[in-house]
Amino acid sequence: DAGITQSPRYKITETGRQVTLMCHQTWSHSYMFWYRQDLGHGLRLIYYSAAADITDKGEVPDGYVVSRSKTENFPLTLESATRSQTSVYFCASRTGDGYTFGSGTRLTVV
Amino acid sequence: AQSVAQPEDQVNVAEGNPLTVKCTYSVSGNPYLFWYVQYPNRGLQFLLKYITGDNLVKGSYGFEAEFNKSQTSFHLKKPSALVSDSALYFCAVRDRGNRDDKIIFGKGTRLHILP
Numbered sequence: 477d478a479g480i481t482q483s484p485r486y487k488i489t490e491t492g493r494q495v496t497l498m499c500h501q502t503w504s505h506s507y508m509f510w511y512r513q514d515l516g517h518g519l520r521l522i523y524y525s526a527a528a529d530i531t532d533k534g535e536v537p538d539g540y541v542v543s544r545s546k547t548e549n550f551p552l553t554l555e556s557a558t559r560s561q562t563s564v565y566f567c568a569s570r571t572g573d574g575y576t577f578g579s580g581t582r583l584t585v586v
Numbered sequence: 587a588q589s590v591a592q593p594e595d596q597v598n599v600a601e602g603n604p605l606t607v608k609c610t611y612s613v614s615g616n617p618y619l620f621w622y623v624q625y626p627n628r629g630l631q632f633l634l635k636y637i638t639g640d641n642l643v644k645g646s647y648g649f650e651a652e653f654n655k656s657q658t659s660f661h662l663k664k665p666s667a668l669v670s671d672s673a674l675y676f677c678a679v680r681d682r683g684n685r686d687d688k689i690i691f692g693k694g695t696r697l698h699i700l701p
Contacts, residue, residue: 509688509689511691516693518676518694521688524686534688568630574632575620575632576632577622577629577631580628
């Protein structure tokens, strides 16, 4: 009964490498979201998805790609990581009128 | 487009005193409003929400928030602060008029309760 699981918990990668952050929900919630958290910026929406195979851009989508082939999974890919993408990434799903968040992935790009 | 402002980066309150964390919002339609709390190295935890009805909303851990439509505010309050309330607090808004389901967060306010 984990709810939303994000993996990995921590990741260090090199500039230019591709990296994928995983998000899995144990429910069947339609809406899922990816946010990044940075000091001074709070949480900013990267991408969201209304259902399988339906995704849309948020506030800061550049440099990221998402897919949603299955309702329960919503991976976020950095196609060519940059230092500015060093951040903590949170996945969330909509639960009724509220939202449940995963524990986050701390990504460092060196 | 919806937006949220949390005007204070940090709020310091002595233990036992009342606390207020401010939030104002902007939406084109009617809002859903939320408060979340984040403890160090943790995800966001839901505190409370305003959907409709009574303007005073009660939530977890003794927190409450008052929806004020004329001032477009949704300040978080607690009558008596605890040291354990020290954390990062986020206000968030969803525009009911939008077909999408995204919520937008403020930048967060760090609450520091002094023993």
